[in-house]
Amino acid sequence: MIELLETLQPIMLIGMFILMYSIENIFPYLQRPANRKRHYRRNFIISILTFLLNAFLGTLVVLTIELTAKFHWGLLNLLSLPAWVEILLGILLFDFGSYLTHNLQHKIGFLWRFHRVHHSDSHLNVSSSLRFHPVDVIVAQCIYQCIGTALIGLSMTSFVIYGTIAIPLLIMQHSNVKFPGKLERILSLVIATPGWHKIHHSKERTQTDSHYGDVFTFWDRIFGTWGKMQPHQIQYGLDEFNEDKHHKVGYLMTSPFKK
Numbered sequence: 001m002i003e004l005l006e007t008l009q010p011i012m013l014i015g016m017f018i019l020m021y022s023i024e025n026i027f028p029y030l031q032r033p034a035n036r037k038r039h040y041r042r043n044f045i046i047s048i049l050t051f052l053l054n055a056f057l058g059t060l061v062v063l064t065i066e067l068t069a070k071f072h073w074g075l076l077n078l079l080s081l082p083a084w085v086e087i088l089l090g091i092l093l094f095d096f097g098s099y100l101t102h103n104l105q106h107k108i109g110f111l112w113r114f115h116r117v118h119h120s121d122s123h124l125n126v127s128s129s130l131r132f133h134p135v136d137v138i139v140a141q142c143i144y145q146c147i148g149t150a151l152i153g154l155s156m157t158s159f160v161i162y163g164t165i166a167i168p169l170l171i172m173q174h175s176n177v178k179f180p181g182k183l184e185r186i187l188s189l190v191i192a193t194p195g196w197h198k199i200h201h202s203k204e205r206t207q208t209d210s211h212y213g214d215v216f217t218f219w220d221r222i223f224g225t226w227g228k229m230q231p232h233q234i235q236y237g238l239d240e241f242n243e244d245k246h247h248k249v250g251y252l253m254t255s256p257f258k259k
């Protein structure tokens with residue numbers, strides 16, 4: 001079952017991309033930009049890079065998990081817990097580690113230079129989901145995931161279940177779609193819904209530096225990094241990326257190295 005889920009993840013990612021692209025073009029939540037074809041094209045090029053890099057780095061994470069299990073490294077390998085508790089705790093701890101890493105990507109200037117490529121998008125839609133600088137992908141997907149899995153003693157089962165939840169959620173969060181009000185309110189008590197995550201893409205720095213959770217919202221609630229805001233009242237992007245030339249692939253890739 002877990003092997004099947006793991007095999008299906010790339011298909012799930014592409015399927016979700018196509019589904020959300022169709023929905024946001026039939027029922028767009030916010031008005032679409034006039035230059036949306038160019039916007040899709042530029043982000044799509046970066047998305048392919050992110051996808052390929054992720055596929056490669058994913059093998060390093062899987063190798064770390066195998067080594068962790070073999071040598072009984074990490075917290076969960078030191079405890080004798082029932083299997084279901086270990087799986088659940090693994091998922092929660094892994095998401096908490098991702099929350100902490102995301103905090104660092106905003107607070108450490110060097111990491112923010114790369115992470116802001118993702119935040120620079122002034123129009124959120126499905127193509128924004130994988131608009132990441134390769135160095136940002138290496139920090140979040142490789143350095144964190146390798147260190148995190150080893151410290152936690154994460155099992156392959158927890159890792160695959162986490163990915164199966166996180167991948168479709170990542171695509172949904174950035175798409176130009178909206179959950180019905182009541183569903184959004186109830187789900188966002190636990191899950192980082194599209195409405196919840198879009199606040200993280202606000203131009204307003206206090207909002208950008210909030211709503212860090214990838215899958216669960218309770219880390220933000222526990223540590224006070226959240227606030228109430230209606231996504232449609234938000235202006236997306238960053239002030240320093242306010243011209244069209246700032247959204248060209250070449251500029252986005254080289255911008256972290258510029259003064």
Ligand SMILES: [Zn+2]
Binds near residue numbers: 102106115119200
């Ligand atoms: Zn961020």
